[in-house]
Amino acid sequence: MKLNQPVFYIALSLFLCPFIIRAQGIDIPVTSKTKLNFSGMLQSQFNYSLDDDVDVKGVHHAEKGQFAHNSFSVKRARLQLNATISDRINAVILVNFGDFTGNPENKVLENAFIKYSVNDYVNFQFGQFRPQFGQEDNYPVDFVQSIDYSNQYYLFGGNSWQSFQIGASFSGQIRDIAVPIQYAIGIFNGNNRNTVDNDDGKIIPARLVFGLSRQTHLGLSAGAGKNMGQKIWAYGVDVDYKKQLNEKWGVQLISEYKQGINSQQFFKQTEPLIPISRYAMRGIYVLPNVSYSFKNTRLKDLEFAFRYEYLDADFKQSGNARQSYIPMISASFAEAYAIRVQLGLQMDRFQENIPNTTEYNTNRVICQVQARF
Template sequence: MKLSYFKQTCFYLLLFLPALINAQGINVNLSEKSKINFSGMLQTQFNYSLDKDVDIAGKHHTGTEYFSRNSFSVKRARLQLNATISDRINAVILVNFGDFTGNPQNKVLENAFIKYSINDYVNFQFGQFRPQFGQEDNYPVDFVRSIDYSNGYYLFGANSWQSFQIGASYFGSIKDLAVPIKYYIGVYNGNNRNQTGDNDDGKIVPARLVFGLGKSTELGLSGGAGKNMGQKIWAWGADIDYKKQLDERWNIEMVSEYKQGVNSVAYFDQTDPLVPVGHFGMRGIYLQPNAGYSFKHTRLKSLEVAFRYEYLDADFKQQGNARQSYIPMVSASFAEAYAIRVQVGLLMDRYQNNIPNTTQYNTNRLICQVQARF
């Protein structure tokens, strides 16, 4: 580990020392209106490749080099500080120590923002956080109904529309309407998280509207435009979230989403940029039904069965290589709100064209994930 990373680690350890001392979470009263709350989440995984020539990361191998087809790992080790400064202002810091297991550069720090709330209609947020550009932005990863976020979430995150970005946003909701509305608009640097500053004068401006269609359904519309290193970029999407409690034990949910936009990452990866940025397009769709059954008076609180289908093409206007993913999954929760959760899923990727010795190759991987929230 480089010295700078060692110093960064020490800083975060000192910052979250109270949470490390008391793993159950503590409240520290600073004044009559100020309070600090610590919480955390740990995710561990066992990953097993069912293909002899594919490693745990999904990379194909044709040579004789050694690689791993099964491995235990710590995927996330998060600690969060939530400071309620007044009845209108709070600050949040979220770090993921699991990033230190790989290359922590430009990682580790996830949320770092200040939120100022006046009422339901007027709220402001400043710092580093996830822009609102899809239904997945509303789910902390420990509440995701599959093994992880969708592949499209990470692709659009790399292009600055999702994941953790630095900027400011305005949001609110109007509840006393026949069709309730939530609205979000923000301005972000557009060069992803943990940067000391923007690398150009360009900014991205994503916006989102969410309409409540009855008690069970929400329709989301997202769109955005901006500039990256002088190049005009844009993206848009739509999603539907349906939730219903069938009775006191059974519940179902269906999440679906479509997104499309300019893949500026692919444009800047050109060795000799001759193709205009607008000729690099990315698009994807995913469907995810989920059914859950709750137990009473037992240590096992709930069982859930989910299946996610996703189609993603990172460069459909050029020579793209479409990826289809099928992920059936079963999860068991042994405490309320997924505080203790065990998930077992099968990740099956199918590419339009198999490319040997790359991650763009058909794979079948078994994943077991154990989660604890405190």
């Protein structure tokens, strides 16, 4: 009997439940060499559209009708299993049960990889995971200092440069030099996660991160490949600055620019008459963040962030540039964002408003509650 994907993952979760209850966040020794660790994360949201003709998903409605202006949702309900097999080998499986609230096809399973670490300089990874191709690949979403990853991340992810991909990579770092370097290069199918490869084309992304100082890091990303016989490429640069001013105040600035071929847009055309090189995307964002720490209180940290982003998915042709402004305040009630409440206002402005689509000016209030365990 063949199980479809939702049934399979529900069965998997039921199988794992007894182990999770026993684990309670504690490492479980399985054999003399293997050790299992379970962890999880839950993100729940309340969205409220401030526009009468725009629904909670950001879709414009020219005609009057019934649609939701506000809604509760479970954005992510993640469960991760990390198996330490030896001092050099570990395997990771990460699933997101929050994907069942929408269309779970080609979703739910996020990480599924084996990592072999020789030392700091030599590390190999095989399976499904996020390629190193930008600043946002360096940390999980529960540490994002805005409501979510940038629009740029999802656009480049849809074009196989970021988000979860299937392939292999080599990475490492050199610390004991004047300018420490982190490096990574990989080869991936280029078809996005949980998808059977449909051609022999592959993508090869690479990334270098230079530690210019203890506070400042410079990242360079570039990649090339083929998709259904078409040559594709992308590149980017990012700067991360972080400094603890004193015991209470800290500041951080993240900025990133990327440009590449939008193959998704090219293959949407039934009979493309324009070369794929004319389907180009680019984006930039800056995210300053100011934090204030408390001592001996239940409230651990208070942060204020403001993300500005410019993104054009087709700037060489008839692109419709999108600008986003997202001021946000967040409160942490445990260390490392284990319990976190965020309140933000997302304001999207398009070069041209297109009725009855998501390419329309919107204003949404978003409240997000997060728990990590």
